[in-house]
Amino acid sequence: MTDDTWTTIARLHDWLTTHQQLPPGQEILLRVLKLSEEVGEAAQAVIGATGQNPRKGTSHSWGDVEAELCDVVITAMVALRTLTPDAAEVFAGHLRRVADRSLPR
Template identity: 65%
Template sequence: MADEDVWDSIDRLHDWLDADRTREGGAHDGREELLLRILKLSEEVGEVAQAVIGATGQNPRKGTTHTWDDVRSELCDVVITGLVALRTLAPDAREVFTAHLAGVTERSLGTGRG
């Protein structure tokens, strides 16, 4: 999937969430909606942890309950949720993310490292 396809999907998911929120009576608006979308990241990260624990069988009471495919799926949910939250905060999320990724890449892999 091309980068543009990812951002088109993020825009559509963002719009769908906004439309759903208004259909349900607009219980959360503006800042509260943004904060809830950011908090959703914690829930998704918790699901990654649960999947890793389940894939490694670290809960002796439950045994192996997940696969590494489940972990990969949950990691994807974290990324999608993060991008939708970023899109909620910044209409120009694509540009914000691209610039930030370039900065992190330069800091991490730039020629200044020895």
């Protein structure tokens, strides 16, 4: 991820924060709940792309699934930024740890 990505995430975080009326402690809870909503939309898109709902048929494309997965990633990044201003560093460190334990050396 580029610095530009995290700059955009910070801007989205700031924009959301200025447009809410919640106590700060509730902000992170609702951002995490929003993540659950986005994951549900991704699942709905997969079901629609594969035509698994007989009532609706093929109602989504794989492009819709891609867009919903992007929404999941963005929402998770904004939630992480809400939890810590050091989101970029936290994410980079966690990604390194996952790669170290998962990828062959």
